[in-house]
Amino acid sequence: MSELNERAQLLLKALTERYIRDGQPVGSRTLAREAGLKLSPATVRNVIADLEDLGLVRSPHTSAGRVPTVQGYRLFVDTLLSVKPLEQETVEELQENLEIEGDSRGLMETASSLLSDVTRLAGVVTLPRHEHASLQRVEFLPLSNRKVLAILVISDTEVQNCILNTERDYGAAELQQYSNFLNEQFAGKELHSVRATLLAELRETREHLNRMMTTAMTMADKVLGEAEKGSDYVLAGQTNLMDCDELCNVTTLRHLFEAFDEKREILGLLDQCVESEGVQIFIGEESGYQMLDECSLVTAPYTVDGKVLGVLGVIGPTRMAYERIIPIVDATARILSAALNPRD
Amino acid sequence: MSELNERAQLLLKALTERYIRDGQPVGSRTLAREAGLKLSPATVRNVIADLEDLGLVRSPHTSAGRVPTVQGYRLFVDTLLSVKPLEQETVEELQENLEIEGDSRGLMETASSLLSDVTRLAGVVTLPRHEHASLQRVEFLPLSNRKVLAILVISDTEVQNCILNTERDYGAAELQQYSNFLNEQFAGKELHSVRATLLAELRETREHLNRMMTTAMTMADKVLGEAEKGSDYVLAGQTNLMDCDELCNVTTLRHLFEAFDEKREILGLLDQCVESEGVQIFIGEESGYQMLDECSLVTAPYTVDGKVLGVLGVIGPTRMAYERIIPIVDATARILSAALNPRD
DNA sequence: TTTAGCACTCCCGGTGCAAGAGTGCTAACA
């Protein structure tokens, strides 16, 4: 119950580090050697027994060593962890590869693979949210066969296009009129307010507006619908998880991969991380999602102009090298933010 | 060796069907009952011994029943298989969901998930190849921050866009000039010839052309480069493979999933299927790729205007229900082709 | 050519055993 004294903390730290390193339950003899304290195994056993009472460690079976519980990990990452400073080469690798080039989806994909390569775990990056983005411009181009190409420019790096099926062919000039109209009225407005206005006007004044307006609005609305539903993420390096021995049974993996495919739950979890300022960590069952029971998630938000656009992170086994992963996730988020912010 | 007599064929068929059904090596007693012939187990054993000499079946160990070898499966699918006619509801499900709406990538994604849902295996669809596609139109739109949005219209259902970093800002009018120029010169030409011409002209006459042309061409070339390298595929339902007991060990799965991520090898294999007219099947090691040793691949090409644009198919364990899978793949390819072909 | 009979092989699950690792407890020690 009382606060953990220094020795107990040190032992928990040593135990956790050792267990993270080689995945075997740690016994008192090993720990006594490991911790650097001049203590006999018997003494260590006494301390460990206390830690067990506090629910910080447990033994897989009667005569095995101890492994950290979720609470043990929590305490470890919150107060005991000494994060490694990043190696310069890792930072450089990240910086070199996160030069913005092309659209933002491509960038998120690189970020995700970089994360997974550097950490040897699964990397995940949510696509930028458009909620507070504003509409820069809309363009319509005629295609053949009663189709129209709609292009939605949200920012320099964020363009969405969508092919609309219409009830007749439109000419270039006519479409130009529509887009001019929309641009005049809505350019610079926030996407969701644009959409709300459009919907309202469509409903209320359908009769009063001329045919052109209606068509333009219906089109614009369809495109916006596409753009808004785009809550999504990019995952890379799932296969790395198949190397972790704690996840290495087919049923666990299956649940995990199904959740990746399903996306909904993972997205829900990632959305929770948008709030936090810096690195956030979910350990094992803390996430509240069963398929992540044996996993931890380390995330950090990325921003443009101080506004959080999304989060990136790493999914791996609970027993991951936090002291290495945390700074990597942190740095990646910073570098990605830097890449997204328009310089000069 | 002599031709297989009818009885041997019948037994091989029964054996394969039975093995596909429940995954256990089939013994002579079971087979004698199964085949419907009035034969004693001993007789069956004799026949089976011949099949084994021919390399069509093998036993996992001395005193187990027999399972088909790759050659056995080959013979089975080539000459013994009685394909099930598709259930009407499956066809309807496919047809309803493969209505074209939006761009072709979306369509391929639906096709892929449909395949995986209906077969309970992994579905794969290659994206349409652009090699013989022709350029319908190019458009450039100015963005801020020294960026230009290039849009490449290939067909009604195939649009590609790409954000170019340029060395200065361009105005709308100027860009319009460029695209007009390119459209006049290249609209309707095949993509790769457009590209070749561009490259050649760029090299040879760089000095003679005015600045505008050069810029326009460089831009167009960048976009085309993007468009051409786009040999890619969409995969769905990988997790289904985790249910197949023959693939259910982590190392096999890892190799497989790594190959899926890598894409190169799988693409190579899929490209080989472009040639064939109809359904094509690779069984186990026939594919030549080690990670597919325990897998079979059933593919069929999809076409527009009689030209093959790509292939779709199903990846599953060697022991899959061919008589059900083959017609599904076949039908899906037809329906997808129909959806892509401009009607009316 | 087909079949019955039979010895043989191999897998599989259960059991027993010994070694090893680690614990919890107790009693002695500083």
Place this chain on the structure above:
DNA sequence: TGTTAGCACTCTTGCACCGGGAGTGCTAAA
């Protein structure tokens, strides 16, 4: 009072062994 040595105990792990079951291959008879 905190630390340590000693010791009995528990539990895993690997190994060998055994018996039943399934299925084969061979031989000889129908």
